[in-house]
Amino acid sequence: MAFKDGFIWGAAAASYQIEGAWNEDGKGPSIWDVAAKYGHIKHNETGEVAVDHYHRMKEDVALMKEIGLQAYRFSISWPRVLPEGTGKVNEKGLKFYSDLVDELIAGGIEPLVTLFHWDYPYALDCRGGWKNKDSSDWFLEYTKVVVDALSDRVKYWMTFNEPQCTLGVGLQLGAFAPFQKNSPPELLRMGANMLLSHGKAVKYIRDNAKQKAFISMAPYSSTFRPENDSEEAVNKAYEDTFACKLENFALSMSYWSDPVYLGKYPDNLVKEAGDLLPRFTDEEWKLISAPLDFYGTNIYYHAGYPDNGSGYDSNWSQGCPHTAINWPVTPTTMYWSAKFLYRRYGLPVMITENGLSEHDWVCLDGKVHDSYRIDFTHRYLKELSKAADEVPVIGYMHWSVMDNYEWAQGYDERFGLIYVDYRTQKRTIKDSGYWYKSVIENNGKDL
Numbered sequence: 001m002a003f004k005d006g007f008i009w010g011a012a013a014a015s016y017q018i019e020g021a022w023n024e025d026g027k028g029p030s031i032w033d034v035a036a037k038y039g040h041i042k043h044n045e046t047g048e049v050a051v052d053h054y055h056r057m058k059e060d061v062a063l064m065k066e067i068g069l070q071a072y073r074f075s076i077s078w079p080r081v082l083p084e085g086t087g088k089v090n091e092k093g094l095k096f097y098s099d100l101v102d103e104l105i106a107g108g109i110e111p112l113v114t115l116f117h118w119d120y121p122y123a124l125d126c127r128g129g130w131k132n133k134d135s136s137d138w139f140l141e142y143t144k145v146v147v148d149a150l151s152d153r154v155k156y157w158m159t160f161n162e163p164q165c166t167l168g169v170g171l172q173l174g175a176f177a178p179f180q181k182n183s184p185p186e187l188l189r190m191g192a193n194m195l196l197s198h199g200k201a202v203k204y205i206r207d208n209a210k211q212k213a214f215i216s217m218a219p220y221s222s223t224f225r226p227e228n229d230s231e232e233a234v235n236k237a238y239e240d241t242f243a244c245k246l247e248n249f250a251l252s253m254s255y256w257s258d259p260v261y262l263g264k265y266p267d268n269l270v271k272e273a274g275d276l277l278p279r280f281t282d283e284e285w286k287l288i289s290a291p292l293d294f295y296g297t298n299i300y301y302h303a304g305y306p307d308n309g310s311g312y313d314s315n316w317s318q319g320c321p322h323t324a325i326n327w328p329v330t331p332t333t334m335y336w337s338a339k340f341l342y343r344r345y346g347l348p349v350m351i352t353e354n355g356l357s358e359h360d361w362v363c364l365d366g367k368v369h370d371s372y373r374i375d376f377t378h379r380y381l382k383e384l385s386k387a388a389d390e391v392p393v394i395g396y397m398h399w400s401v402m403d404n405y406e407w408a409q410g411y412d413e414r415f416g417l418i419y420v421d422y423r424t425q426k427r428t429i430k431d432s433g434y435w436y437k438s439v440i441e442n443n444g445k446d447l
Helices: 033-038 051-069 090-107 136-151 162-169 184-208 231-241 246-251 254-260 267-276 282-288 332-345 373-388 431-441
Strands: 008-011 069-074 112-118 158-163 214-218 296-301 349-353 393-399 418-420 428-429
Touching: 008 349, 008 431, 033 393, 051 090, 051 418, 051 428, 051 431, 069 158, 069 393, 090 112, 090 136, 112 136, 136 184, 158 162, 158 184, 162 184, 162 246, 184 214, 184 246, 184 254, 184 267, 184 282, 231 332, 246 267, 254 282, 254 332, 282 349, 296 332, 332 349, 332 373, 373 393, 373 431
Parallel strands: 008 069, 008 393, 069 112, 112 158, 158 214, 214 296, 296 349, 349 393
Antiparallel strands: 418 428
């Protein structure tokens, strides 16, 4: 069965992963630019060139048009627009994004803008980053610049991409830039500043966008799979999915979503954290929980119950399928995530990322035959279609539009619908890109 009329088919990418031009035309350094110079990245690789999208933007948009994308979700590089994070605007950097939006619209592709996808300005990190009580005002200043410049043409806005990774992976586990490890009280203060940043940005977009805005954020979904179809099993998986413990709150879904969509901290975090939780005023809670238009979410695989003695958690078994980045293949996460998110938050769901990394290469015939990516995406979309028959699902953004710099993994992981030879920057649309084109053309009818 086809998806409903108006369903949006697209693909996504992030500024630092594709743009390159890390210090050109007035851009300031991000925390990833700095981290890459100090041995944090596999093979000591950097995003200094990445896939050179900054110089090849028109070529890339033409490829998106060839694939038939209806939408392209991209992020803005904060330090490209505001080199110091605040203050003087870099007009050349801002013009790049304005030109990108124009090129997309001319190609019949809807621009979806993500304000923050991890490339935090290094200048602000030196001032304490998210620990600084002024950090939400910094984010508001940045939001104003972007919204004032682009909202006459951009309707869809996301504030944060996977805030779990910013706080939990970058500032708790120390595995992403800025590669720090902070205590729970510090993390709670930083999380509170990020939630306030989201709220202030939403208010500014809502009040000042030059056309009707559709606003969300894009945390990742980590949903437990019910053991069976019984009501008891489904309810247990639902409760486990939204549980939020102090030790790993930064990585949870509900820490980010309950304040934004329900106007409160998760109940079990309140019980555990007590007075450690930063307090918001009534006015701040109004900002944080201002109504959004849809629930954007990145989905890759189910959350796993711990090892029960078999040597594997519930996502794994001996010889089970997994991707090159060693993520399990669990298509039903699309169904249960959409169902559980709608049950809890009551808004239409958009899949803002979904895809897999594999060991792609150009074959002797000059093509990239990635049948595994077609099969993976087919399986996940079938589950999404099943969910869309039961709850409102409004769009799907494949991750990613092209191979790119995979953060701390460097260039080993290839997620793209378009293959990039990093030595020559030659682009080749993979078989999966042409398959996706046919899915878009028939609105998923033949899945």
